[in-house]
Amino acid sequence: MTPSCWPLYGLSVTTPRLELRLPGLPLLEELAAVAAAGVHEPGEMPFSFPWTEGSPEQRARAVFQHVLGTVAGWRPENWTLSLAVVHDGRVVGRQDLTARDFAVTREAQSGSWLGLAHQNQGIGTEMRAALAHLAFEGLGARALTSGAMTDNARSLAVSRKLGYGEDGLETVAVRGRARTVRRLRLDRATWERRRTVPVEISGLRPCLELFGARLP
Known part of the structure; x- marks a missing residue:
């Protein structure tokens, strides 16, 4: 996939172990296969939107359509x-950054998942650190928000490690049941004090107008 029509395909965020980039069709097929293989244990549901329900084929299709839908x-x-997260040449998960009216608010929200086979290796922390660097250093964000179910200890631990503070609770309906989400917030000053992962960004300049961002 070439970035001539859509420069976001030329954006790359790298850390010592990872590369995050918008997947073209070959990487998107890999990402869908990771989702098909499972991203959480049966019986759990860590997501507000239960996209992991259904067969492996349905999970793969949901991921495939989601990513193409974000571009369209x-x-x-x-x-x-x-963004697809690549470790040792293999896709291992996905890291999202979402914003509304970013040019005004300078705030964005993160969301992510990792394939079961790639969890408990510190990858989740490193890929979120990469995204925070993109948001703050690359796009000039003032704050980054996130959220996790109150019983999702691993996700909450990643957020706290990176300096997120608690930002209240929210009740959501998941599969007909009320679940509680803990909201989290990371401001720029805290990020600057707490960041430890080296991150490099390439290919950002042609993308800035698409984000509603200005050149730092």
């Missing part, structure tokens, strides 16, 4: 950047 529906005032 992108507007500078309402966007989701859905």
